[in-house]
Structure formats: structure tokens, C-alpha cells
Amino acid sequence: MNNKPIIGITMGDGAGVGPEIIVKSLASEEIRQQAIPLVIGDQKRLEQARDILGADLTFRTADKETSFAQELEDNTVYCLDLNLLSEDLPFGEVAAEAGHAAFEYLKTAIELANAGKIDAICTAPLNKEALHKGGHLYPGHTEILAELTDTQNFSMMLSSPKLKVIHVTTHIGLKDAIDRIEPERVYDVIKMAHQTLSQSGVKDPKIAVCGINPHAGENGLFGYGEEEEKVIPGVERAQSEGINVQGPLPADTLFFRAVRGDFDIVVAMYHDQGHGPIKVLGLDAGVNITVGLPIIRTSVDHGTAFDIAGKGAADEKSMLEALRQAIELAPQRIQ
Template identity: 75%
Template sequence: MNQIKPIVGITMGDGAGVGPEIILKSLGDPEIYDLCRPVVIGDSKILNRAKAFVHSDLKVETIQEEQIADLPYSFGTVYCLDLNLLSEDLPIGQVSAEAGHAAFEYLAKAIDLANKKAIDAICTAPLNKEALHKGGHKYPGHTEILADLTGTDEFSMMLSAPKLKVIHVTTHVGIIDAVKMINPERVYRVIRLAHDTLVKSGIENPKIAVCGINPHAGENGLFGYGEEEEKVVPAVNKAQGEGINVVGPLPADTLFFRTVRGDFDIVVAMYHDQGHGPVKVLGLDAGVNITVGLPIIRTSVDHGTAFDIAGKGIVEEKSMTEAIRQAVELAPKRK
């Protein structure tokens, strides 16, 4: 039975930033329409304004929510669910409460659509945290909005580059604090999140590899103070006991090479630089940030609003294009 192409809702992000430009540039690639049915959740007038910046010939067509499932989705037309929240003369490259509030509303609408199964995945263009706060929404960013509006307590960051996916046990903390925070239950939860996310994406029995904390994964106590045996091994054993295809702890210095080679589907990294470094080397301009643990699929570009170059048409769209591709890969499969 043939699979139906997923519907990907692309939120416009902060309309004063580069979001409209990277969306138009990405949807200027016919291959995107071979993969999915993209619909932009934003403001048509701002997309039309951005066409001049990026010299786009695409037609922007305003649609209603009830039309989403029945549109032809052919290359050349960008469908926009127009929330009509921004003024036509919104200043480009400036922080504004108007754009911050609109960015929140685009995401809230996308979450609502995903919850109702009207779309299969969300792909977000960048928002600006200062503008978001000025607009009356006191969240650190996209992830916290998504967690709040979906009632999610357990979630994690997954980074994806071509041939490599990495999920983190800890992220934005110092290395000493990271080691303190790592414990068997935390490692187990991240292994489970990795497994469940990839199974939902269509990988029946994902191969998961877990990094050690110390060089050479401790090498039987030669390095460190037994952190692997204390903090990682019990989590791996628990997951294996539940039938999860996971191994570790393994030395990080060879594990990422092995994963890129195809030995594993995803790596569980213990701390920020252990996981971020390899992803950035492999895909600095094509990296994608994926929030896992949510009841819906959400991917995002791995950069900000870039106010300094907004409106100039020079922003690279590779991260947005890859984020759309990852949304398609992770989206529940319809038949």
C-alpha cells in the first residue's frame, strides 16, 4: 500500500527576521513537494513582501483551515494559513512585540492542528526571545511553548545532520555539573525517548548506542571513578531488559564514526559538546534541532532570526530545507 505524503505545517516564526525568506527559498525546491505537502502558518502579506527579497516567482495563496487536507500541493504555489496578525509595514530586522506575539500564535495554531491530526508534523522558522517576551509570552523559546501547550514533562533535544542523529542526556550545563546530573534514570529516559521517536518514524527496531562519560568509556575503571558502571550501565541494562536494541557505554572517540558508517541509528550523548561537536562538524549549515518526547513531531532550523541580514535575501536556507526533510522522516506514516 502506498504511503500518503505527510502534511508539514511550517510556522513563519518572527516575521521581522529571516523566517519568511528561508521558507520561500526552501519551497523553491521542487523536491520538497515530492516529499511532503507543506503549508505555511503565518501571514501571507509578509511572505509576499519577502518574495522580492529572494527574487521568488512562487505564488502565495491564502487558505482556510478546512482546506488543508484537500489541496493539490504542487510546486509553484505556497499555501499559507493566514492568521493576519502583522501589519504590512512591519519593520524588518527589529525587535517588536507585534512580531513576537504573532510568532507565538503561529506556533499555537500549528500545535492545535497537529493535535487534531490536521497536519503530521511541525517545522519551525526562528523566533526572537526578546520579541516573544515583549509580545506577552514569557517563555525561553519554542521548546518550552511546545512542552507547555502539549502538557509534556519529559522531553529532550535531538540534533540531526546527514547520517547522524544525537540525543542528549544533559545539554546547557558545565561539564562538572553535567557529570553530577547524569544518573541511571535520566540516561534510561533518554534511551527510551530515542527509541520511541525512531519507532514512530518507521524504524521498527532502531539501533541505539550510548556514549561513555570518560575517555574510552572508562576502560574498566582505568579512567574516572566508575561513572560508567554507576550511572550508565544500569540504564542500558534496564532498556535491554525491555527489548530495546541498545548497547553501551561505548567510547565516544570512535562511536560517531561508526554511526555515520551505518552501525547505529542514533547516539545517546552524555553532555553538550560530546554530542554537538560531531553534529556541527558534519552539518553546520544543515543541522536540525528536533524536540523529542512531545506527542507531536517538531523540527526546527538550528539558527536564529538573523536580524542583521533580514530583508537582504542572502540567508542560507539549508537548515530549513533539512528541517523539513527531517519532519517528513519522523512524521507518522499514513497509508
């Protein structure tokens, strides 16, 4: 027995690269030295990925009653095998059974976290079309996690070595996003950013808030006063509580300033405003962290990559970084 954090790793869509990047990440000693990994998925699919890769990794079949705190021998990790996928499920194709299975893996991980059996969740990618075909009409992981943990106030944070971004809105169209931006939501996201960075050891984190319009509206020259109506009141409320926040600032220069080190985190108003700069810095560097949940959850910041799934070509760097972040953020386990 030891006090290493137990990290639940959901397999995501079994037709995508999830099984491969999990196997690649766990075949190296780094993660197994720092944590006890528990993969929640289909063991036969993981073993298929292992064989494709020629990796030296063994899975110990487990169930929900297993005491995962018991460390295993070298090159062996726990797998809670839900056995939901057909053996002949093809890689690289949208499948309802894979979408349903991905939902069940996540649901099981949440149950284990709520029961104190695992300390954090790290998710491999799912496919939204497959998820919907499987009967689960959610935009993605974040919304499933929020509903199953009864969380009303949450946000997506993207973290990379040079830039952190937290979002006011995410998986909705641009017109709907602008409609949903309100001072209370802007304030809540600023506060979540402040709390998250403070808890991770950043003293008096410097927060910058993007404008909605070009040049942050430029005093009414662009748009219809959205900054004055929707953003500024939230910023001013946060400032009145002593939070070190500036904005709204023009997004076209703000991300450059943040990468330069002027700010610790940027509050983006909508999906592509925040995702674009992170992904320009490198798809393998970004990690998705859901802020506001009662559970630590990190994820890769890429999709299922059906075009290369099952070919052994998937890059595991983002999964490794997501696992590192989960280990760092997980509460210390006391035996």
C-alpha cells in the first residue's frame, strides 16, 4: 500500500486513438512511478492496441470492488473491463456502440471518484457523432461530467506550457455564444480562474479578459455595446473583490501578451477565440481541464483521429501531459 494517487483513465471512443495513446503512455515508467493507473474501458481493445504497437504492457482485470491502492508488478496496470465493444469493431469508423461505451466508461469513472476509489479522472477522446448515435445527446465530456456530478457552474480550461485559457462559453454557435455571455457568467469564470491558479500555487494570478468584438469594441466603434453590457460589469465586480484582472482587452494582441508572460491566464468569450491560440502552439501540448467540478478531470486536447486510428501512429504526448496534470492536481491519498 502507498500514497500514490489513483488515476482513472477512461478509454474514450474505442474506434479512435484512445486505446493506443493510453497504451503508449502507460508502457513508459514515468506515470507508473508517480501514480497507480486504472484504465476504465474494454480490456480486449486495449490488448489489441498493445499488440498493434508491440508494447510491453500487461493488464490486471479488476472490478469496482478492487482495492486499486495495491501497487502492481512492473509493466502491469489495472483495467476495469466493462466489455462493451464487439471484438470486430473496426478502427476509424463512427459506431453507436463505441459512443455508448465511451459514455459508460466516463459514468463508471465518476462513480468511482464519488466513492473515493480514485483520485482524479483523465479522459481519452470521444467522438460526438458516435456519442449521439449511442443515445447520449451531449456536446462532449464536459457537459456529461457536469450533469452526472450535479454541477451548475463549470468551465473548460486549456493548459499548455506557455498559455492557459478558460472559457465563458464553449460548444455552441457563435451567435448563441454572444447571447449567453452575461456579467454574472464572466464574473464566475474570472473567479474560477483565480481560485484554480491560486490553489495550484500561483500567487495573485494575473488574469486578462478578452473582448467580444474586434479591438474589444473600441469604445463602441465595433458591435452594439456588448463589452459595456456583458463583460465590463463582471470584470469590475471581480476587481472589487481584489482579484487581479484586466479587460476587456483586444483578443488579437492579448494572446501574444499572455505567451510573453504578461498574464497567467486568459478568459476567452467563445470556443474558437480560446482554442485557436492554444492549438497554434501545438496539438500535443494542450491539456483540457474541467474547472468547477467536485472531481479533478483532465483530458487530451485533440479528437479521436479516426484517420490514423489502429495504425500505431498516434502521438501520446498530450495524453502524457494530461496524466501529469491529473497527478499534480489530485489530492494526496493518505493510507
